[in-house]
Amino acid sequence: MRLDRLNLRDHGVYLALVLLVLVNLVITPNFLTADNIRTQLVQMVPVLVVALGMALVIGTEGIDLSVGSVMAIAAALLPLYLGYGALPAIGICLVAGAAAGLLSGSLVTFAGVQPIVATLALLVGGRGLALVIADGQLKQIRNQQLLDLGSGSVLGVPLTVFVAAVLVVLVALLVGKTTFGRQLVAVGGNRKAAEFAGLPVRRVLLVVYLLSGLLAAGAGVLATARLTASDPSSVGLLVELSAITAVVVGGTPLTGGRVRVIGTVAGALLMQLIAATLIKHDVPASVTQMLEAVIIASAVLLQREGTGLRLRRQEAR
């Protein structure tokens, strides 16, 4: 019984991933080259970093729609402060992202606004703010440190991928090994019960949205470094949807109470590979959108079917 649950419920995304890789090995030229693997990993970094924060928020039964706009704000701020050096500029972007997260977190926690509404406000207003900050313009990045962050690698591993990997480990530790992680899951599972049990529910929620904002800003910095340009009008457009998909496909339920960090990584990778496969085989964009929808729905259904299968087998015994 336990084995069934592991295989189908939690591991549906890995199964899909393995299948997709196998298919690509057969049909896609140059799929298993180091260059191609690097390309796929580098391209998924911004979505993955955003998805890590999203997984935490969804774990509390919340949602953060503002992530794309927070990326844009970070991208817009970055070139303005590069004069002080890359690190201080990145620091300012991260602080701004955390502040944005704190803002939507406060709306959720103290004003009792529903997460989807609170973060929708920031989704709309945030991009406008980013365009005001940037004077509506795309700016070329010439800071060498930042360009190195975007295109440099250590021992063949691109720096942005390295940064994302460190973040994955940190978030996994936060969820799996800390009191905060257990509180987060408890708040998401049953907020009333968590309150009765005396858990710091408000603090947990505030910190979760703050982290989501912080990670989104980090994603904005990484995306900008890779693009070699700050483009607040298009960076992070619709990233909230990709991130939510990665989280949900990865096995974190929208109803909260559970966070699957490694599943989220697999979900992001799955989405990246689907997009890459379709582009490499020159599938027209209109078909791509529909195919993506079908694949996402199947991945989620696969998990549900896993649940169903498990129940049936339990009954049979």
Place this chain on the structure above:
Amino acid sequence: MKSSLRLSATLTTLAALTLTGCANPEGGGSSGTGSGGQQTASAASGPTCTIEQYGATKVDFKNAVVGFSQSEAEANPFRITETQSITDEAQKQGVQLLKRNANSNLGQQVSDIQGLLAQGANLLVVAPLNSEGLQPALDAARAKHVPVVTIDRKLSSATPCKDYLTFIGSDFVEQGKRAAAQLVKATGGTGKVAILLGATGNNVTTDRTSGFKDYLAAQGKGLTVVAEQTGEFTREKGQSVTEQLLQAHPEITAVYAENDEMALGAVTAISGSGRKPGKDVKVVSVDGTRNAVQGIVDGTINGVVESNPRFGPLAMSTLRDFLSGKGIPNTVTIKDKEYDPGNAAAEVAGAY
């Protein structure tokens, strides 16, 4: 046109007011910087439209109020320059100008135009967001006998001289053909081409694609298109799609990008793959923004066909001629320039 900008924020209008100063630091957008900027019409043919035929109210141009409805936020060089050009020319001609920006929202553009009419606009210049859907606004203008000049995007089911006065704009099919000609020249006529398409379901995309392919079919049979994928007119998508295509088709020797931003993304992707953009993989695009023309100077881009956004002088002179009783052609096609390694260094200062 550059429809990648799905901006919902109303704040952007605020931004628009401040950004133009930085957009054209060398005054490229204003007329008077010589041949660098101003649009010229190529020979117009076909029926014309006079003020009597149109049934517009005759007003003195000097005392007219011109209403301008912009489609998208001024967040890319094309829109920035377009709005700036209209603004500059209105000031130069001494006419009062009212401006609205629909921020990529069609319903907003209809109410923008109705609002401009209510505010007393006698003449309208409209950059349509879409080739369809503006009929209610056109009807409102018709009811008030206000002539409408549409710019940069043609209304497909509206009739000139009836629903609107005339259309001033580029021939996007021709732009595609000229880009193909540049690519044939840069590659010597053989190679494998990847096309970075613009936004899906956009007539600019369709026209620039069909023009390009038609030319290859006729005069560039040695060039084969191995992939065509949308880069949605953005630099980021242009970069990531090119990375994927170069992995899957290492034999690609040329990229045709349907706007400059995607071409600049492709250049980054090509360098990232260890190849030399402009050399190992030739790149041509359409737009004529300063960054892309600078790319030609730097040797990373091989050619750029201009899509001139400086509509101000031509739009205003068309309206002035119309009011003075002259016949206006149904379509005024702009002559777009072309940048290549031969003229880029000299012309880059005039690019927008």
